[in-house]
Amino acid sequence: MxxxxxxxxxxxxxxxxxxxxxxxxNKNIPYFKDIPDSLYGSPKSIPSFAFKDPLIQANDILQISILTLDPQVNNILTAANSTSYAVQPGSANLPATASAVTGFLVDKNGMVELPVIGKIQVAGLTTAVARDTIHNKVAAFYKDPVVNVRFANFNITVLGEVARPATYVVPSEKVSILDAIGMAGDLTIFGKRENVLLIRDSMGAKQVVRFDLNSSSTLLSPYFYLRQGDVVYVEPNKSKVxxxxxxxxxxxxxxxxxxxxxxxxxxxx
Structure with missing residues (x-):
């Protein structure tokens, strides 16, 4: 006894x-755990932050395609657009042998230089506005040009407790924090979901902000959509430490x- x-x-x-x-x-593992389970048959609209087109900055690389009625001119412009620039190693969705992207480099003054057309100011513009600006310049030399502009080096870096930490070059300008985490293979079981850090370059300074992926309030953050060069860091939880x-x-x-x-x-x- x-x-x-x-x-x-x-x-x-x-x-x-x-x-x-x-x-x-286990309590902090689910994403958006504040969304009730009763929404199976009746969806609910959740407000989110509106996407804003990113602005072109110095040192960005732009793919600028210009088509005219003159095939010879098209060949000249295409050759100029094939200039290669090195990208950061570890870009996960590039082939293993790829180490460069092609396009026009935006110089430190925010300008790109096109054959025949000359230098055009594009920094501070969206790609849509830059396209219209370039079109107006080209139209002074060639009849009915067709112009397209997109980022060639739009990259996001994901570090920390994710399955595939790397720098990802993405074809779309509309990339959210969830897209970045998805590309990196999701957080590991040791990832601290309530404390995901974002680091962003902004006019020579570093902006830092944290996300709580357990809460749907993340969708309302003005940083929900990422910008070129953003770094996402997932901190390890106490179990991993x-x-x-x-x-x-x-x-x-x-x-x-x-x-x-x-x-x-x-x-x-």
């Missing part, structure tokens, strides 16, 4: 600790062994 009264509280305490540690790590801490792991193992030994000794009294 004495053995049972001594050992039972210790066994109960050990089981409680183990149960708490196994359940406590503990699993990589050799000293703490050793201490926990010794403590568990000591408790087990104590239980064995008390049950044999």
């Amino acid at each position: 004495t053995r049972l009264s001594l050992s039972y509280p210790l066994v109960l305490l050990l089981c409680t600790i183990m149960l708490a540690s196994s359940c406590g790590t 503990a699993s990589t801490d050799a000293v703490r792991t050793r201490n926990l193992t010794l403590a568990a062994s000591g408790i087990s030994l104590l239980i064995v000794i008390l049950t044999r009294l």
